Amino acid sequence: MSRTITLTRTPRWRRKVTPATVVLHVVLSIGLVATLLPFIWMLLGAFKTNAEIMRRPITWWPEAPTLDNFRAWFFELDMSRYFANSVFLAAVAVITTLVFCSMVGWALAKLDFPGKKALITVVLSTMFVPGIVTLIPGFVLVANMGLVGTYWGMILPGMVGAFGVFLMRQFMLEIPDSLLDAARIDGAGEFRIFAQIVLPLCKAPLATLGLFTFLGSWNGFLWPLIIAQRDSLYTLPVALALYTSATGDRGAEFGLQMAGSVLIIIPVLVLFIAMQKHFVQGIAMTGVK
Amino acid sequence: MTSAPSRDVGGETLRQPRKYVTLAARRRRTAVVAWLFAAPFVISFGTFGVIPLVSSFAMSFTDLRVTDIRTPFAVNFVGLQNFIDVLSDSSFLNALRNTLMFVIFGVPVSLFIALVLAVMLNSLGRRAATFFRVGYYTPVVTTIVAVAVVWRVMYQDDGLINSLLASIGINGPNWLADTTTALPALTIMAVWRSIGSSMVIFLAGLQAIPMDVKEASSVDGAGAVQQFFRITIPMMMPTILLNAILTTTGFMQFFDEPFVMTNGGPLESTTSIALWVFRQFQWGNYAMGSAAAYVLFAVIAVFALIQFRFLRQRT
Numbered sequence A: 001m002s003r004t005i006t007l008t009r010t011p012r013w014r015r016k017v018t019p020a021t022v023v024l025h026v027v028l029s030i031g032l033v034a035t036l037l038p039f040i041w042m043l044l045g046a047f048k049t050n051a052e053i054m055r056r057p058i059t060w061w062p063e064a065p066t067l068d069n070f071r072a073w074f075f076e077l078d079m080s081r082y083f084a085n086s087v088f089l090a091a092v093a094v095i096t097t098l099v100f101c102s103m104v105g106w107a108l109a110k111l112d113f114p115g116k117k118a119l120i121t122v123v124l125s126t127m128f129v130p131g132i133v134t135l136i137p138g139f140v141l142v143a144n145m146g147l148v149g150t151y152w153g154m155i156l157p158g159m160v161g162a163f164g165v166f167l168m169r170q171f172m173l174e175i176p177d178s179l180l181d182a183a184r185i186d187g188a189g190e191f192r193i194f195a196q197i198v199l200p201l202c203k204a205p206l207a208t209l210g211l212f213t214f215l216g217s218w219n220g221f222l223w224p225l226i227i228a229q230r231d232s233l234y235t236l237p238v239a240l241a242l243y244t245s246a247t248g249d250r251g252a253e254f255g256l257q258m259a260g261s262v263l264i265i266i267p268v269l270v271l272f273i274a275m276q277k278h279f280v281q282g283i284a285m286t287g288v289k
Numbered sequence B: 001m002t003s004a005p006s007r008d009v010g011g012e013t014l015r016q017p018r019k020y021v022t023l024a025a026r027r028r029r030t031a032v033v034a035w036l037f038a039a040p041f042v043i044s045f046g047t048f049g050v051i052p053l054v055s056s057f058a059m060s061f062t063d064l065r066v067t068d069i070r071t072p073f074a075v076n077f078v079g080l081q082n083f084i085d086v087l088s089d090s091s092f093l094n095a096l097r098n099t100l101m102f103v104i105f106g107v108p109v110s111l112f113i114a115l116v117l118a119v120m121l122n123s124l125g126r127r128a129a130t131f132f133r134v135g136y137y138t139p140v141v142t143t144i145v146a147v148a149v150v151w152r153v154m155y156q157d158d159g160l161i162n163s164l165l166a167s168i169g170i171n172g173p174n175w176l177a178d179t180t181t182a183l184p185a186l187t188i189m190a191v192w193r194s195i196g197s198s199m200v201i202f203l204a205g206l207q208a209i210p211m212d213v214k215e216a217s218s219v220d221g222a223g224a225v226q227q228f229f230r231i232t233i234p235m236m237m238p239t240i241l242l243n244a245i246l247t248t249t250g251f252m253q254f255f256d257e258p259f260v261m262t263n264g265g266p267l268e269s270t271t272s273i274a275l276w277v278f279r280q281f282q283w284g285n286y287a288m289g290s291a292a293a294y295v296l297f298a299v300i301a302v303f304a305l306i307q308f309r310f311l312r313q314r315t
Helices: A002-007 A011-016 A019-046 A050-054 A068-076 A079-110 A116-126 A131-144 A151-158 A162-172 A177-185 A190-201 A203-219 A222-228 A236-244 A254-274 A276-287 B003-008 B023-059 B081-087 B090-122 B126-141 B144-154 B160-167 B182-207 B211-219 B224-252 B256-262 B273-283 B286-314
Strands: none
Touching: A019 A254, A019 B090, A019 B126, A019 B144, A019 B182, A050 A254, A068 A079, A068 A254, A079 A116, A079 A151, A079 A162, A079 A190, A079 A203, A079 A236, A079 A254, A079 B023, A116 A162, A116 B023, A131 A151, A131 A222, A131 B023, A131 B273, A131 B286, A151 A222, A151 B023, A162 A203, A162 B023, A177 A190, A190 A203, A190 B023, A203 A236, A203 A254, A203 A276, A222 A236, A236 A254, A236 B144, A254 A276, A254 B126, A254 B144, A276 B126, A276 B182, B023 B286, B081 B090, B081 B286, B090 B126, B090 B182, B090 B224, B090 B273, B090 B286, B126 B182, B144 B160, B144 B182, B144 B256, B182 B224, B182 B256, B211 B224, B224 B286, B256 B273, B273 B286
């Protein structure tokens, strides 16, 4: 034990470094490498030729790193279109969810009106309904509206969510009434109070909700897969799923598949690492009331 | 002091002199304003959330098929026939069994690893804890379709996983092609994707344990191990059960992994209930699919109720 202490330099560490913490860090690091191994393998594979990926024994570092897999996505397939579709749909979902869920969350948190309890019950009880339950009738509805194969068919069902209402309401309940009464006495209307007092206080839950909504839209594939129906409406996951399924056009081109995966994951990873604090807050908020 | 805000809000104060408004009128006004706030959500969620939910239930008592899609109200009422058909269908029962196996093995493993990780992370400094937390959480945020691509390659008979196993002398199976290993392979992948979120909830629970309780127990001479089993675990019980409910509810809806990895194969060994419902949708058996979806809903509700009971008993 004394030996590990003499190895360290700063006094702050000296107190902490014990054999136990060294073991702890080593175990956690090994686990972390195992956890991240699929991403490492994906990134390395994206720069390998298909022949190299299929060769045995397996190689780790790409022998002759190539950008052909990425080039194929942009020049042989319509990657920029899929990317734009994904960005557009995610942006719309984030904006509508933030605006509409914070509005109803506000009404449910601080305003009294007939039907409030019923609305809260509906929101809370639908949070636990499995998504597959509404798939078939949702499709029948959208088909009868004539929206299959349109952006509207992909946008409308994803505009709001029960989780967003729950999250916003939970946070808004904590806003002190005295603050709102002060604004009312000064003559501010409810809309002004909402826009100028409440929303600026809700930056943290709005950031969290925005992130989760973005992720849900960016990663979602089942609904767009059913509704898109044509190449020009495909989102990134839909394109990847269709082209890379075993029966798809590119089913055997693993290098291309890995490159597509890298292209989907990079924006999410950047966003996640930049805003990881808000993810943790959101998860913790759902878990511990 | 009064002049500044009144100038700020303009004519609004003049339009509604509050002291003359009766209480009833103010209540009415608040109600109107509140419903205006709620309106966009209520319309959107009512149309694309509540209506499908209710019609899914109604649909399950009819003979609706894809051919009736334009006339969804001109169908025959068949009572409980769809539920009888679903529950006596051997492929559905197989899907139910696969789903339960997935839950029974996947949920405890996921929760156990997440709890161990959370306890380890909780004893680290802030920077190291953040670093590891971000790393272990990464699989949660990434796209399943993209992740499936790399896992399919890793699970190949002579792929990365079997190469690594071979280097320590284990002869790995052909994971996704063998009916006995395909479901475990997908379970491993799902656990990998779910550990992060349980871990973060556990961490929040651990941080909520008051320090003085731990200090008091160390003053009384409790060791680290004793402290873990006598203080940490009992105080974490609500969080553990909540996590169990969330994870079970999520795992019951097992769909993504079999859909993108195996399409339910080989020989239906990875078909889950949700995937079975999707098949009915693809084949146009809308009413059957809805009935099966409600069976899944019921199974989830039963599990959640049992766990809630347990939660209330223990706290």
